[in-house]
Amino acid sequence: MDELVWERPEPPARAAPTPLSRARIVETACALADEGGLEAVSLRKVAAALGAGPMRLYGYLDTKEELLDLMTDAVYGEIPLPDPETEGLAALRALAHGCRAAVQRHEWFADLIGGRPGLGPNALAYLEASLAAAAGPGPIEDAVITVFTVHSYVTGAVRSEIRERRLISDTGLDEESWQRAAAPYLQRMFDSGRYPTLLRTARDAVHPDGDAVFSAGLDRVLSGLSLP
Amino acid sequence: MDELVWERPEPPARAAPTPLSRARIVETACALADEGGLEAVSLRKVAAALGAGPMRLYGYLDTKEELLDLMTDAVYGEIPLPDPETEGLAALRALAHGCRAAVQRHEWFADLIGGRPGLGPNALAYLEASLAAAAGPGPIEDAVITVFTVHSYVTGAVRSEIRERRLISDTGLDEESWQRAAAPYLQRMFDSGRYPTLLRTARDAVHPDGDAVFSAGLDRVLSGLSLP
DNA sequence: CATCCCCTCGATACACTGTATTGACTGAAT
DNA sequence: ATTCAGTCAATACAGTGTATCGAGGGGATG
Numbered sequence: 038m039d040e041l042v043w044e045r046p047e048p049p050a051r052a053a054p055t056p057l058s059r060a061r062i063v064e065t066a067c068a069l070a071d072e073g074g075l076e077a078v079s080l081r082k083v084a085a086a087l088g089a090g091p092m093r094l095y096g097y098l099d100t101k102e103e104l105l106d107l108m109t110d111a112v113y114g115e116i117p118l119p120d121p122e123t124e125g126l127a128a129l130r131a132l133a134h135g136c137r138a139a140v141q142r143h144e145w146f147a148d149l150i151g152g153r154p155g156l157g158p159n160a161l162a163y164l165e166a167s168l169a170a171a172a173g174p175g176p177i178e179d180a181v182i183t184v185f186t187v188h189s190y191v192t193g194a195v196r197s198e199i200r201e202r203r204l205i206s207d208t209g210l211d212e213e214s215w216q217r218a219a220a221p222y223l224q225r226m227f228d229s230g231r232y233p234t235l236l237r238t239a240r241d242a243v244h245p246d247g248d249a250v251f252s253a254g255l256d257r258v259l260s261g262l263s264l265p
Numbered sequence: 266m267d268e269l270v271w272e273r274p275e276p277p278a279r280a281a282p283t284p285l286s287r288a289r290i291v292e293t294a295c296a297l298a299d300e301g302g303l304e305a306v307s308l309r310k311v312a313a314a315l316g317a318g319p320m321r322l323y324g325y326l327d328t329k330e331e332l333l334d335l336m337t338d339a340v341y342g343e344i345p346l347p348d349p350e351t352e353g354l355a356a357l358r359a360l361a362h363g364c365r366a367a368v369q370r371h372e373w374f375a376d377l378i379g380g381r382p383g384l385g386p387n388a389l390a391y392l393e394a395s396l397a398a399a400a401g402p403g404p405i406e407d408a409v410i411t412v413f414t415v416h417s418y419v420t421g422a423v424r425s426e427i428r429e430r431r432l433i434s435d436t437g438l439d440e441e442s443w444q445r446a447a448a449p450y451l452q453r454m455f456d457s458g459r460y461p462t463l464l465r466t467a468r469d470a471v472h473p474d475g476d477a478v479f480s481a482g483l484d485r486v487l488s489g490l491s492l493p
Numbered sequence: 494c495a496t497c498c499c500c501t502c503g504a505t506a507c508a509c510t511g512t513a514t515t516g517a518c519t520g521a522a523t
Numbered sequence: 524a525t526t527c528a529g530t531c532a533a534t535a536c537a538g539t540g541t542a543t544c545g546a547g548g549g550g551a552t553g
Binding site: 148151152153154156158161162164165168169172177178180181182183185186188189190191192193194196197200204219222223226231232233234235237238241242243245250253254256257258259260261262263 | 271376379380381382384386389390392393396397400405406408409410411413414416417418419420421422424425428432447450451454459460461462463465466469470471473478481482484485486487488489490491
């Protein structure tokens with residue numbers, strides 16, 4: 038804004054209240070979700086952020102679920118698709134890591150990812166790339182099961198990771214206070230003697246970072262696939 | 266809210282108007298969810314079903330999320346734990362199938378399963394059984410990764426399955442009308458030529474039932490684990 | 494047995510949600 | 524110039540989770 042209000046002409050009264058588009062709506066919705074989680078996304082807030090009344094959006098959307106679907110597909114669109122030359126396993130691995138990276142950028146994606154259909158063009162492209170990577174000389178049904186298996190792992194793993202992150206960040210702000218809150222309960226649970234292995238784990242295991250756990254699990258899943 | 270639900274004692278049973286208890290609350294909440302999905306569960310409806318005012322529940326719960334946590338743990342409690350004698354892989358497989366069976370009984374469980382902490386006694390018991398089954402002579406960290414991998418697959422797969430079921434049952438009632446609704450869109454998508462493998466799949470693949478897909482995927486995951 | 498106090502209950506209230514309706518106002522067509 | 528159709532947003536409604544608070548009753552005390 039390099040001009041003063043006084044010399045800047047008013048926009049035509051009714052001509053174009055706010056230029057709106059599905060893209061702009063989804064964009065601002067994602068921005069709201071990025072800095073406040075999914076529950077910060079309401080049609081009213083999105084509309085307000087765009088300088089419009091709530092009902093304005095209903096020209097572009099029929100329902101809020103459609104907005105969530107569009108947001109989901111937008112994130113799918115951020116995942117880089119591997120080069121078609123890439124060998125099957127490597128391509129599947131790249132897609133999996135791309136999906137996880139997308140969740141790191143948009144935590145809320147974890148809440149949506151396995152829950153709603155996913156018929157948008159970007160989701161279909163992701164699926165196409167997965168199927169192409171998994172397809173071999175055998176029957177196509179095998180590829181379908183392969184993709185189902187890998188993607189099930191990825192969505193589940195990603196949700197687990199986010200869940201654990203929230204377990205800490207939701208309770209308080211620091212990890213200390215969380216441990217102090219849950220410790221007595223877990224202590225009593227462990228003292229009951231019903232969870233010996235769990236107790237041993239909590240005592241002995243060093244907690245590796247998310248990257249390592251995800252990669253290790255993914256490797257196990259991929260190695261069970263009997264792919265070329 | 267500095268104490269977890271799990272360690273907070275119930276208020277003493279008041280002889281007053283309606284005998285209430287956490288168990289009864291969770292029970293009716295689950296019943297409501299069974300026949301109306303998760304969005305049919307509101308504190309007001311649960312309270313009404315128990316013949317009480319909405320605020321009555323706040324003696325037993327601090328928040329609605331706690332109710333969802335309790336419901337989650339209740340379902341975990343329905344999953345039969347394998348005999349400790351059972352060999353590792355077989356036990357993991359049994360737990361996975363038990364989890365899926367629970368989701369078949371309570372569709373809404375799929376929406377909760379990987380999303381919230383799961384520190385209730387039954388979830389811990391499920392985790393304990395999994396860890397015990399996965400623990401071998403090696404370092405305990407390996408067992409943690411094994412459990413993470415399998416459970417990530419299970420939660421992801423189960424959500425996928427429910428999602429697909431809803432894709433049909435939500436649109437209309439019969440499968441025919443759904444196909445008629447989505448067909449034109451998918452047709453245009455396929456005609457774009459951007460999804461060749463997807464097209465081939467839709468044309469050629471026979472869609473197997475959920476049991477088979479889940480089992481096949483689970484077998485692949487388990488076979489990649491390098492367990493005794 | 495009477496009294497008092499505390500503690501629980503639930504009615505009311507508030508801020509918020511998604512969405513239907515409706516009336517006004519616009520730009521275009523006659 | 525006048526009418527028309529279409530679009531926009533204000534209002535309204537039925538819900539939601541939860542805070543507040545006045546009234547009421549049971550248990551302990553005098």
